[in-house]
Amino acid sequence: MTGGNDRYDAVVLGAGAAGLMCAARAAQRGARVLLADHNETPGRKILISGGGRCNFTNIHTSPDRFLSGNRHFAKSALSRYTARDFLALVEAYGIAWHEKTLGQLFCDGSARQIVGLLLEECRKGGVELTLGQPTSGVTRDEGGFTLELGGRSIRAAQLVVATGGPSIPKLGASSFAYEAARQFGLKVVEPRPALVPLTLPGEELLFRELSGVSSDVVASHGKTRFHEAALFTHRGLSGPAILQISSYWYPGDEIGIDFLPGQAPELLVERKRAQPSLHFQSALRGLLPDRLAGALCSRLGLSGDLGNLPDKALRGAAARLKDWRFRPSGSEGFAKAEVTVGGVGTAGLSSKTMEAKNVPGLYFIGEGVDVTGWLGGYNFQWAWASGVAAAEAV
Numbered sequence: 368m369t370g371g372n373d374r375y376d377a378v379v380l381g382a383g384a385a386g387l388m389c390a391a392r393a394a395q396r397g398a399r400v401l402l403a404d405h406n407e408t409p410g411r412k413i414l415i416s417g418g419g420r421c422n423f424t425n426i427h428t429s430p431d432r433f434l435s436g437n438r439h440f441a442k443s444a445l446s447r448y449t450a451r452d453f454l455a456l457v458e459a460y461g462i463a464w465h466e467k468t469l470g471q472l473f474c475d476g477s478a479r480q481i482v483g484l485l486l487e488e489c490r491k492g493g494v495e496l497t498l499g500q501p502t503s504g505v506t507r508d509e510g511g512f513t514l515e516l517g518g519r520s521i522r523a524a525q526l527v528v529a530t531g532g533p534s535i536p537k538l539g540a541s542s543f544a545y546e547a548a549r550q551f552g553l554k555v556v557e558p559r560p561a562l563v564p565l566t567l568p569g570e571e572l573l574f575r576e577l578s579g580v581s582s583d584v585v586a587s588h589g590k591t592r593f594h595e596a597a598l599f600t601h602r603g604l605s606g607p608a609i610l611q612i613s614s615y616w617y618p619g620d621e622i623g624i625d626f627l628p629g630q631a632p633e634l635l636v637e638r639k640r641a642q643p644s645l646h647f648q649s650a651l652r653g654l655l656p657d658r659l660a661g662a663l664c665s666r667l668g669l670s671g672d673l674g675n676l677p678d679k680a681l682r683g684a685a686a687r688l689k690d691w692r693f694r695p696s697g698s699e700g701f702a703k704a705e706v707t708v709g710g711v712g713t714a715g716l717s718s719k720t721m722e723a724k725n726v727p728g729l730y731f732i733g734e735g736v737d738v739t740g741w742l743g744g745y746n747f748q749w750a751w752a753s754g755v756a757a758a759e760a761v
């Protein structure tokens with residue numbers, strides 16, 4: 368039965384990054400808010416993020432660091448709640464932080480501090496938190512939304528879906544946001560695993576033997592390029608450069624790896640002039656990790672002293688090393704993907720409030736929406752910003 372106590376101004380479904388932020392902000396603005404999650408623990412992805420230190424934002428956040436069917440969609444929310452705003456909150460809680468690299472901000476201590484901050488913000492607003500209860504059967508009438516939550520029938524004027532994307536199901540990830548979107552007539556852009564290791568086919572076995580070797584590279588897909596480390600694994604390729612490029616990769620596509628970033632294509636010819644008695648493999652060893660140099664050398668099929676190798680062959684080898692083509696056989700899928708590309712289509716949502724254009728009172732925030740950030744704190748910044756955008760509207 369629906370009693371007076373089961374009526375809320377807003378129910379926020381999903382106590383992850385976006386849901387915690389949204390519920391706290393909405394409640395602090397005076398709304399009666401219920402925040403519900405089917406997990407027993409809120410913010411599980413936050414807790415394991417950034418190797419347990421949570422890369423909670425990126426000071427270089429800008430809309431061009433996000434993938435979306437509409438590259439303008441994220442602008443409004445990101446400009447109204449910035450990386451500096453979240454950093455100010457972190458500092459207000461006395462949480463020590465540092466910039467690791469490329470604008471990525473991490474806790475000095477533990478990701479638990481970020482979950483603690485968000486729960487305290489919820490407590491300050493008087494958010495009611497329900498954990499470990501499955502949700503089913505969302506319906507809507509003129510008065511708002513009704514949903515079943517662990518045997519309770521809940522009424523809410525507004526429903527904020529913050530249940531994230533399907534990456535890492537063992538952490539409680541689900542496709543609930545997509546199902547809810549479709550139920551209410553919104554389009555869903557086909558979800559794909561992103562920020563995910565790529566697998567290599569059998570004929571690339573040579574590279575699989577390099578498992579554990581890491582190298583500074585530029586990974587490319589079309590015009591998109593990332594200059595970071597790549598890591599060979601027993602199944603294929605990983606490391607930040609590969610995770611970044613995986614978000615742009617579609618099955619069947621090739622990716623390019625520049626194993627000699629910043630080096631001119633003439634470098635082997637120049638090395639020949641300077642040290643003609645240097646062995647080709649030794650020349651590569653001076654440029655690349657040992658095991659990688661050995662594997663690439665046998666692939667290139669060149670050996671002997673540089674002085675005995677024609678300039679054309681050396682130019683050809685350098686050109687290949689600067690754009691080595693791989694055709695991944697697949698990715699490690701949603702089980703290993705840090706995020707999901709695709710999701711609830713932005714055309715159906717207000718970029719200002721995250722409200723569904725045709726369903727007043729229904730909001731989608733966070734990773735469930737077709738906005739996906741690069742590796743490096745961008746996805747949390749989207750969660751905070753989209754959460755605040757909805758909170759200001761509910």
Ligand code: FDA
Nearest residue numbers: 381383384385405416417422530531539733734744746747
């Ligand atoms: P999020 O997944 O955080 O929360 C969704 C919540 O909804 C979960 O609590 C879930 O239990 C709940 N839920 C799902 N279905 C439900 C249902 N049917 N009913 C009720 N509740 C339901 N990003 C970043 O910026 N910096 C980083 O350091 C990292 N590191 C990182 C590491 C790893 C291993 C992963 C997997 C991911 C990251 N990320 C990251 C990405 C980041 O974690 C992710 O983008 C955000 O958590 C997304 O926030 P959301 O709130 O949208 O979803």
